[in-house]
Amino acid sequence: xxxGVKQFELEQASFSEFAKAAYKNFNMDYPKFFKMDNLSKLAxxxxxxxxxxxxxxxxxxxxxxxxxxxxxxxxxxxxxxxxIADKENYFPSPAVFVYTLPNICIGEISIRHKLQSxxxxxxxEDFNAEFMTNxxxxxxxxxxxxxVLCGWVEYYQENYKAILYMVEKQGDLEHNKxxxxxxxxx
Amino acid sequence: MEAKSRLAExxxxxxxxxxxxxVTPLGFDVASNWQALLKGQSGIQRFEKLGMLESFYASVVDxxxxxxxxxxxxxxxxxxxxxxxxxLALMPLIGQYNITNKTAFVFSTTKGNIGLLxxxxxxxxxAHLAVLAKKISSFFGFSTEPIVVSNACVSGVLAIxxxxxxxxxxxxxxxxxxxxxxxxxxxxSGFNSFQAMxxxxxxxxxxxxxxxxxGEAAAAVxxxxxxxxxxxxxxxxxxxxxxNDANHISGPSRTGEGLFxxxxxxxxxxxxAKEKLDYISAHxxxxxxxxxxxxxxxxRLGINTVSVNSLKAFYGHxxxxxxxxxxxxxxxSARNNQLIASKGFAKMGVSQPISIITKNEEKEINFxxxxxxxxxxxxTAVLFEKVV
Amino acid sequence: xxxxxxxxKGKIIEVLNLExxxxxxxxxxxxxxxxxxxxxxIDALELIVLLDKDYGIKLTDPKAGKTIFxxxxxxxxxxxxxxxx
Numbered sequence: 255x256x257x258g259v260k261q262f263e264l265e266q267a268s269f270s271e272f273a274k275a276a277y278k279n280f281n282m283d284y285p286k287f288f289k290m291d292n293l294s295k296l297a298x299x300x301x302x303x304x305x306x307x308x309x310x311x312x313x314x315x316x317x318x319x320x321x322x323x324x325x326x327x328x329x330x331x332x333x334x335x336x337x338i339a340d341k342e343n344y345f346p347s348p349a350v351f352v353y354t355l356p357n358i359c360i361g362e363i364s365i366r367h368k369l370q371s372x373x374x375x376x377x378x379e380d381f382n383a384e385f386m387t388n389x390x391x392x393x394x395x396x397x398x399x400x401x402v403l404c405g406w407v408e409y410y411q412e413n414y415k416a417i418l419y420m421v422e423k424q425g426d427l428e429h430n431k432x433x434x435x436x437x438x439x440x
Numbered sequence: 441m442e443a444k445s446r447l448a449e450x451x452x453x454x455x456x457x458x459x460x461x462x463v464t465p466l467g468f469d470v471a472s473n474w475q476a477l478l479k480g481q482s483g484i485q486r487f488e489k490l491g492m493l494e495s496f497y498a499s500v501v502d503x504x505x506x507x508x509x510x511x512x513x514x515x516x517x518x519x520x521x522x523x524x525x526x527x528l529a530l531m532p533l534i535g536q537y538n539i540t541n542k543t544a545f546v547f548s549t550t551k552g553n554i555g556l557l558x559x560x561x562x563x564x565x566x567a568h569l570a571v572l573a574k575k576i577s578s579f580f581g582f583s584t585e586p587i588v589v590s591n592a593c594v595s596g597v598l599a600i601x602x603x604x605x606x607x608x609x610x611x612x613x614x615x616x617x618x619x620x621x622x623x624x625x626x627x628x629s630g631f632n633s634f635q636a637m638x639x640x641x642x643x644x645x646x647x648x649x650x651x652x653x654x655g656e657a658a659a660a661v662x663x664x665x666x667x668x669x670x671x672x673x674x675x676x677x678x679x680x681x682x683x684n685d686a687n688h689i690s691g692p693s694r695t696g697e698g699l700f701x702x703x704x705x706x707x708x709x710x711x712x713a714k715e716k717l718d719y720i721s722a723h724x725x726x727x728x729x730x731x732x733x734x735x736x737x738x739x740r741l742g743i744n745t746v747s748v749n750s751l752k753a754f755y756g757h758x759x760x761x762x763x764x765x766x767x768x769x770x771x772x773s774a775r776n777n778q779l780i781a782s783k784g785f786a787k788m789g790v791s792q793p794i795s796i797i798t799k800n801e802e803k804e805i806n807f808x809x810x811x812x813x814x815x816x817x818x819x820t821a822v823l824f825e826k827v828v
Numbered sequence: 829x830x831x832x833x834x835x836x837k838g839k840i841i842e843v844l845n846l847e848x849x850x851x852x853x854x855x856x857x858x859x860x861x862x863x864x865x866x867x868x869x870i871d872a873l874e875l876i877v878l879l880d881k882d883y884g885i886k887l888t889d890p891k892a893g894k895t896i897f898x899x900x901x902x903x904x905x906x907x908x909x910x911x912x913x
Contacts, residue, residue, distance in 0.1 A: 274847075285846070285847065285848050285866075287847075288845040288846070288847035288848075289844070289845045289870075319684075324568070324570060325568065326552075326568070326569050326590055328564065328567060328568065331551075331554060331557065331567065331626075332557065332564060334626070334630065335554075335557040335558070335626060338491060338492075338625060338626070338629050339558075339560075341491070341492065344491070344492045345877050345880065345881045346629040346630060346632070346633040346877075347633065347874065347877055348630075348633040348634050348870055348873040348874060348877070349844075349870050349871070349873070349874045351629075351630035351633055351634065352634075352689055352690050352815060352870060354551070354626075354630065355550060355590070355591075355592045355814075355815050355816060356590050357590065357591045357592050357815075357816040357818060358592075358689050358815060358816045360684065360816060360818075361684065361686075361689045361815070361816030361817040361818070362689060364684040364685075364686040364817060365686050365687065365688070365689070365817065367686075368686050369684065369686055370683055370684060370685065370686045370697055370698060370701055371683060371684060372681070372682055372683060373591075373682060373683070373684045373818060374589065374591055374598060374602065374682060375589075375590055375591045376587060376588060376589060376590070377569045377570050377573075377588035377590050378570055378585065378586075378587075378588065379570040379571075379574065379585075382585060384611075385585070385587060385606075388606065388609045388611050389602070389605065389606065389609075391609065392605045392606075392608060392609050393605075396605075396608075396709065398681070398705065398709075633873065633877065634873060635873060635876075635890045688868070688869075689870075690869065690870055691869055
């Protein structure tokens with residue numbers, strides 16, 4: 255959904271089917287997408303829809319990325335642990351290991367849009383609207399960023415949710431924790 | 441959805457670090473660590489056989505010593521080694537300052553209790569970083585929601601910036617920041633699969649460097665905006681930046697762009713000229729690319745003549761703890777006006793000239809910089825000024 | 829050798845998640861890195877794991893990968909000469 259309008263739907267599909275279908279639906283042309291882990295795919299898809307219209311090619315885009323979730327990279331951690339659990343079949347994969355950090359998804363989005371900007375990844379038990387609001391506001395107020403893309407990107411074993419919103423000095427909505435919570439609970 | 445920021449401007453609030461602590465193989469307080477560093481001692485040792493690794497070097501804290509130290513402060517025993525280290529690191533700070541509902545608890549880690557996944561009988565939930573953070577914050581009775589920073593190898597430095605920024609929003613008056621990561625088969629095998637592990641103790645910036653040595657540690661600092669708590673020897677956090685390379689998820693930018701911009705951002709905020717800088721505590725992981733990238737960034741910024749060291753050959757790369765641990769030691773360097781030799785370095789191994797500290801020496805340190813860079817293209821720089 | 833090359837192409841696509849590329853599109857002498865398939869440093873590490881896992885070849889010097897992983901042709905030759913399974 256973008257600004258409350260449904261953009262794409264695929265029912266009763268696994269995440270990887272959903273991700274692939276969404277990628278095709280929005281005509282994304284970015285083969286690296288298929289190398290990403292599930293958390294990065296989720297964050298990438300969600301951000302692509304918002305940033306597509308916000309990032310100006312060939313210009314400096316000072317859009318900070320401030321993301322958070324509950325499960326960090328645990329989904330991929332479990333997968334990686336599986337590759338070293340059996341001593342008879344012990345083949346740790348570097349391509350899996352690199353995704354055992356939650357901020358890699360921020361790196362993927364930064365690379366995609368050449369965002370050399372402030373970025374941070376946080377972990378909370380639940381979506382923390384108050385923290386996200388305050389942190390984003392401070393980045394804007396101190397001119398460390400011109401815009402802030404805030405996100406809750408949670409993925410653990412087929413349970414997933416991504417909520418992204420852009421905060422600017424001028425916008426349609428007042429940026430406060432109540433409004434942000436409403437977005438999250440929609 | 442677009443939303444309008446309501447914080448038009450922030451009142452510039454001074455934020456200070458007034459108290460520090462660390463738990464490492466070299467000691468369980470700052471004083472013992474400092475003495476060991478002055479003598480050039482390292483926590484790195486050789487270990488045999490772990491998982492499929494025949495042998496490896498790492499800086500590991502003795503579990504029995506942790507248990508003994510922990511028994512003297514608590515009779516509870518349902519804590520993992522990492523949790524005990526975190527509590528031991530934070531304990532001396534808590535006694536000194538009150539926790540209120542305007543006190544933040546910031547926790548930095550990359551992998552937390554990841555070792556719990558090794559035993560299939562453990563619930564996966566035990567490895568949740570927020571659960572670990574809650575366990576530590578409840579132990580000390582924090583009432584605010586823990587803020588967990590998990591941003592790869594910059595986490596420890598970024599946690600300081602986050603605490604300072606959140607204090608500046610006015611939401612908090614003060615903050616306790618604690619950082620910790622443990623050596624596990626998980627990270628050892630991962631770095632090994634990246635062919636990034638050194639076969640000998642790591643040698644930051646040296647010609648013969650060929651990878652990292654991992655380590656474990658916990659560190660803690662107290663940040664405050666209350667001027668009444670500030671004494672000489674405290675340090676003011678005067679600028680920070682945490683900017684992405686947008687280049688590659690595992691390799692640093694060849695031009696050091698993210699680090700360059702992070703440092704620029706820190707200096708711009710502080711309004712301090714780069715000529716004033718007395719010391720840089722750099723990341724120096726001893727991989728070919730990281731150390732080279734840092735040298736390039738420091739040269740581009742014109743701070744390549746400033747005395748610089750890496751503490752990785754003392755402590756190994758302690759991941760989410762490293763940035764905070766190394767800041768604690770850098771603060772000690774400033775307090776004592778004493779530079780510590782960059783262990784493991786013999787012959788210049790980066791293409792651009794930088795001023796590696798080759799022997800312990802006295803030097804007045806008023807302004808110093810802590811930097812880190814990590815997977816995901818992240819970088820962080822925090823600039824400090826000593827209170828005299 | 830021909831069978832091995834076909835097998836390798838399939839494995840490379842699978843292991844490196846080259847979703848948009850088909851076996852027929854990879855020529856034996858196409859450059860795997862750089863302008864060819866555009867593989868990167870993590871892919872190179874992953875190919876080292878592939879050699880170990882499927883052909884019992886342990887590559888201890890990562891720099892050796894540079895010549896071995898030039899193309900499917902060079903990989904197949906190396907595997908034929910060194911495989912232990």
